[in-house]
Amino acid sequence: MALRIYNTMTGEKELFVPLTPGRVGMYVCGVTVYDYCHIGHARAGIVFDIIYRYLQYSGYDVTYVRNYTDIDDKIINRANQEGTDYRTIADRYIEAFDEDMARLGLAKPTVEPKATDHIGGIISIIEALVAKGHAYLSGGDVYYAVETFPEYLKLSGRNLEDMLAGARVEVGDKKRHPMDFALWKGSKPGEPWWQSPWGNGRPGWHIECSAMSMEFLGKTFDIHGGGKDLVFPHHENEIAQSEGANGCQFVRYWVHNGFVNINAEKMSKSLGNFFTIREVLQKYDPETLRFFILSAHYRSPLDFSDQNLDEAQSGLERIYNCLASLDDILNGNPQPAETALVRDLPQVGLELQEKVDSFMTRFAETMDDDFNAAQALGVLFEMVRATNRFLAETEKMAPLSLSLLAHVRALFVEAGGVLGLFTTAPSLWLERIKAAKACQIDISTDEIERLIAERSAARRAKDFRRGDEIRDLLLAKGILLLDSAQGTTWNVK
């Protein structure tokens, strides 16, 4: 099997062949740091996180670049609103972004450059574009002349006439063609600025990504990612800039993730229907959110709702329950000596052994198929079921059984490492979920414990009516009682 990636440029899944064998250069558009990130940003972050992890898992030496756009109209506007400077705003939200992504368990990219640290590179590219006739100076700004780049709009598969028919393009008097876009903007009073051959000013939005990708990955590199909404204009413009300046192919594989929807509508800042990552993490565990995001293919739309998050949590709990059972058994028994033959296993054991043997192959096959994490989760669940069956039907754990279970446990760690899941000890995770639910209950832990003690006494005295009364009372408060041989524990409904 070999990795196949859906390339937006061709609209097809293509065999992935890196420019340099064994190495991958990947650039993903980060965020403009002017506010807290929402769930859409979380999805993009997690999608490219697992792509990054899987490429590494597949043996590639990956250089992953994800930028911060730290100079932009929105940042300046925000600074003006708050009566501060753009740097304060940018630094504040860079910090917030880092916190959010760390909580979501994203691996750190190889480089996280800031646009403002690459003004020199930006100016060089603009100079090259001007020299080649792709760009022109007009009223203190520098614009890209889209008509000089015949392949413009090749990524989104449109043409200039159709775009203009859309009639929502503002015709600026400084532009030769309405679709021309700014590479460099002359600074207005009070705005941050840098020196340039065209006077003091600041970079346009698109040019920074051309500059930073070239700096760290070269003129041509393997994978460029971002949200679907960046296809036009951002990525089209990057292509025009980079290929216009360098005269060679910019990106080999374009990868775009789908949106997060609310009630089947795109979640976005402009629509105002968004939830920030922080808000959601107050209610849901970060791994639940990750699991939810991975439960749909990265190019599909994903509908965000409490019900869907709850379902994701139930599914993840199922896996963690299985892992917790495995840990109990593995920790409670001596390390197996590993001698017996496979055929000594009972029938359920053979079934599990078969799942174990094929697991990583099947997992890799699904991930090789355009990073199909949703299907990979299906493979995981099949192993959960086989494991649970084995545990239920095996009374005495022979060394061979223990060795098999240890193998299962290791496979979950291996797959979890690619998906960014199961990073927490199962017992801790389950405890954490319980604690989070407990916060929403209006009865104290002490009171619950007191009632449980009273009920246990009643049950010992065979007073089951009183016992059931207490159980119903707690249930009304949303507390579930779990009786077992070891005693009674509780959980939140």
Place this chain on the structure above:
RNA sequence: GGCGCGUUAUCCAAGAGGCUAGGAGCCGGUCUGCAAAACCGUUAACGUCGGUUCGAAUCCGACACGCGCCUCCA
């Protein structure tokens, strides 16, 4: 108006011609004083109408509905 995408059982969701996806739920069972939790088992689908094919959820065409981009946006 231009370009593109989607429609899978109660819900979420994978699936690019023949091979049980998976999860949540329902129902049945194991366990239990009875329950619950957990676990096991089971259930059901491919928007509509045509076409291609021995065979279509999967390919082609039309229609309906939904969504996205065309303006800053992950």
